[in-house]
Each structure stands twice: as structure tokens, then as C-alpha cells.
Amino acid sequence: MQKVLIVHAHPEPTSVTSQLAEIASETLKAQGHEVMRSDLYGMGWKAVFDGRDFPVRANQERLSFIDESGHAFAKGLQTPDVEEEQRKILAADAVILVFPLWWFSMPAIMKGWIDRVWAFGLAYGFEGAGNTYRYGEGGFAGKRAMLGVSVGGPAQDYSARGINGPLDQLLFPITHGTLFFPGMQVLPTFAVYGAGSIDAEGMAAAEAAWRSRVERLFDDAPLAFRPQNGGDYPDRHVLADHVAPHLSGLVAHIDHEPAEKKKAAEAAFPVQREEELSP
Structure with a gap:
């Protein structure tokens, strides 16, 4: 049995994004895995990374996010919501991020989750060694990660010569930067195209393909x-x-x-x- 954290960001329970998160949870539980969930909209997650994240400041004169993040993480002075999400991710063997593609990236609430949870000393600046441990090594080494993305436009817009650019390249800052940087092994992205107008037949096909990908979460080769x-x-x-x-x-x-x-x-x-x- 493995532990998997599913983080999803969509305010509508009937959305394709919400359905993908639920399907992933059902599939993993059916395999005997333990599933942890972070429904960011349901949690009312604070998306803005600001001075309120550091109730006990190391420097009251000037706000340095790196210095204050490192101080709060090292001294156990982080806010309870951030500590709880870090507890989940540290316990997880794999993390699945499920979100709609909004303006070619993840929604602000999920970006805010990353900004606040990826603390200095954990996701970067690991072991006080600066950039020594990054891109394949770091605080999240040994964990797997995968994106499940609902895309409003058609697949051809995101093809190799499509007008929007290849989806894998658009998501490179997330797969390579956010996830591989702190050491995770990242699986190929799963995408549902035309999510805004998908019919029952299309959703059934997407569900079957997604279940298959989730079932192979610990078997498929990473990027x-x-x-x-x-x-x-x-x-x-x-x-x-x-x-x-x-x-x-x-x-x-x-x-x-x-x-x-x-x-x-x-x-x-x-x-x-x-x-x-x-x-």
C-alpha cells in the first residue's frame, strides 16, 4: 500500500476537474492505497503568499520571503494550514495535481498552494546547501508526481505546431520546475481536451483513460x-x-x-x- 496526495483546484463539483479528482481517489482506494485529499476551493485555501504567512518574523524591518520562509520552517513557526499540507506531502509516496488550464497555467489558488507550502529548507535550499540539491534531488526526492489537466480547447491547438504551443512545453515550469526541482519523479501529463463542451461519450472515454493512467501511477516510467x-x-x-x-x-x-x-x-x-x- 502506498500513500497518495490528490490536490485539486476547481470550485464546481460537477466540473471535469472535480470528476478527475474523484475518479483518481476511487481508483487508488480500489487498489488498496491510502488517499489524502486537498480540495483547495473547498478548504478556502489562502492563495496569496504575504507577510501573514510569518506571524513571528526574523526581520521586522524588511520582508524577505526566502529568509522568513527558512526561519519559519526551521523554527516550527509556520502557519497551521501550511504545516498540515507539508505533513501530507511528506507522508505521500506520490502527488497528483488536478486542475483546469487557465491562461496556460494552473489556477491562482493552486499556484498559491505551491508558493506557501514549498518552503525554503524543504523544497529549495535543502539542508542549507543552497542549490546543491535540486532537479532530481531535494526534500521531495523519491516521490512521484503527475498532472491531470482539463483543457478547454481542442487537442490540435496544443499539438507540436498548434497555435497555443505544445501542452508539455506550456506546463514545463510546473513539471520540470515546481515538481522535478525539489526531487520528484514526474510522469507524463494526462489531459482532457475540449473539457468545456465534452459530451457523455467523450467523458466516458476520458474517464477510462484516466483510470488506466492512475492505476499505473507507480509503474509508468517518469519523464x-x-x-x-x-x-x-x-x-x-x-x-x-x-x-x-x-x-x-x-x-x-x-x-x-x-x-x-x-x-x-x-x-x-x-x-x-x-x-x-x-x-
């Missing part, structure tokens, strides 16, 4: 983000010249070689899928 301390970044800042020299931008920070090797192996030794063996 091959390059770890900071794996040798690809000699100075911990910039990729070495010999690493993916033909690539730049976001895609350069994903190791495509394992996928290419797998594709070559499958071509050489094709495997029949279960459905292909059915009569």
Missing part, C-alpha cells in the same frame, strides 16, 4: 528530465557542450536517448500487446 548532479551540467547551471549539442531551449533538458533506445529495441524485437492477442 527523463536531466538531473542536475548526473554529469550533464558540470557547473550545475549550463549543459555541457557535448550534451545534446543540436538542441536548445526546453527540450534540451530532457534526455531523449532512453526513448530512442527503447524505440530501436521495440523495432528490432516487436512485442505483441494484450489487445492484439485477443480474438
Whole structure:
């Protein structure tokens, strides 16, 4: 049995987002896992990260979020709501973030959850070592993470040459930054497109696909983000010249070689899928 935290952000209980969160919970419980929930709208989560997060300040003269976050985390002076969410995430073996794509990112209330819960000393500045432990290492190392996203527009708008840009690249600041930065292993994103006008048949198909993805939460391979301390970044800042020299931008920070090797192996030794063996 594993422990999974589901964090979801939508105020409407009948929304696609809310349905995805409920389906994930049902599926995991059916597998015997323990599920923790954080319904951010239902909780009335305080989204704004400000001075009220530090009732006992280290410096009354100037508000430094890094200094005050580190002080509050180290001294046990965080607000109770933040401490409770940190307790959940530290206990979890995996975290699923379920949200609608609003203006190409997560809703403000979920961004505020990240801002307040990802404390200095935990999600960054781990063990007082600055940036030594990040991108594959850190306070959340060993945990898995996955996004379940409801998207209003059609899939073609988010395709490789779609007008909105590829969804994986739009969500890179979340998958690579928010989740991989503090050490989580991030699975490919699951998306429901056309969520604003989806019919019963489309929702049934989305539900079946989502259940399958959730069932494989602890089995599927994570995205091959390059770890900071794996040798690809000699100075911990910039990729070495010999690493993916033909690539730049976001895609350069994903190791495509394992996928290419797998594709070559499958071509050489094709495997029949279960459905292909059915009569």
C-alpha cells in the first residue's frame, strides 16, 4: 500500500476537474492505497503568499520571503494550514495535481498552494546547501508526481505546431520546475481536451483513460528530465557542450536517448500487446 496526495483546484463539483479528482481517489482506494485529499476551493485555501504567512518574523524591518520562509520552517513557526499540507506531502509516496488550464497555467489558488507550502529548507535550499540539491534531488526526492489537466480547447491547438504551443512545453515550469526541482519523479501529463463542451461519450472515454493512467501511477516510467548532479551540467547551471549539442531551449533538458533506445529495441524485437492477442 502506498500513500497518495490528490490536490485539486476547481470550485464546481460537477466540473471535469472535480470528476478527475474523484475518479483518481476511487481508483487508488480500489487498489488498496491510502488517499489524502486537498480540495483547495473547498478548504478556502489562502492563495496569496504575504507577510501573514510569518506571524513571528526574523526581520521586522524588511520582508524577505526566502529568509522568513527558512526561519519559519526551521523554527516550527509556520502557519497551521501550511504545516498540515507539508505533513501530507511528506507522508505521500506520490502527488497528483488536478486542475483546469487557465491562461496556460494552473489556477491562482493552486499556484498559491505551491508558493506557501514549498518552503525554503524543504523544497529549495535543502539542508542549507543552497542549490546543491535540486532537479532530481531535494526534500521531495523519491516521490512521484503527475498532472491531470482539463483543457478547454481542442487537442490540435496544443499539438507540436498548434497555435497555443505544445501542452508539455506550456506546463514545463510546473513539471520540470515546481515538481522535478525539489526531487520528484514526474510522469507524463494526462489531459482532457475540449473539457468545456465534452459530451457523455467523450467523458466516458476520458474517464477510462484516466483510470488506466492512475492505476499505473507507480509503474509508468517518469519523464527523463536531466538531473542536475548526473554529469550533464558540470557547473550545475549550463549543459555541457557535448550534451545534446543540436538542441536548445526546453527540450534540451530532457534526455531523449532512453526513448530512442527503447524505440530501436521495440523495432528490432516487436512485442505483441494484450489487445492484439485477443480474438
